[in-house]
Amino acid sequence: MGVQVRLRDDNPPYGGRMYVELLWVGVGYQVxxxxxxxxxxxxxxxxxxxxxxxxxxxxxxxAVLTHEAVGG
Structure with a gap:
């Protein structure tokens, strides 16, 4: 379960104004x-x-596929 709030931007006149609220729940399997x-x-x-x-x-x-990055 997760909750996230997004603000519009940092610039006036709407800086800091809430734009989106997300509430989600899910299940998954690590293949x-x-x-x-x-x-x-x-x-x-x-x-x-x-x-x-x-x-x-x-x-x-x-679907999330991860791969280890190679340092250089």
Missing amino acids: DPRFYLGIGYAHTWLHPVDQPDYQENRPYIE
Whole structure:
């Protein structure tokens, strides 16, 4: 489960104004040490400037492949 808040930007007149709130929950499976599969649900509250606030509901899937970088 996760929660995230995003601010519009750092510049006036909207600096520091909340723009997006995300709440998500998901489950996943580590296929091997480098590959992860997950599925979940996200609920999003959006607060655009000069427009009405609205909400979105989204299912999501994710696949994460990691690879160790080589130093140089």
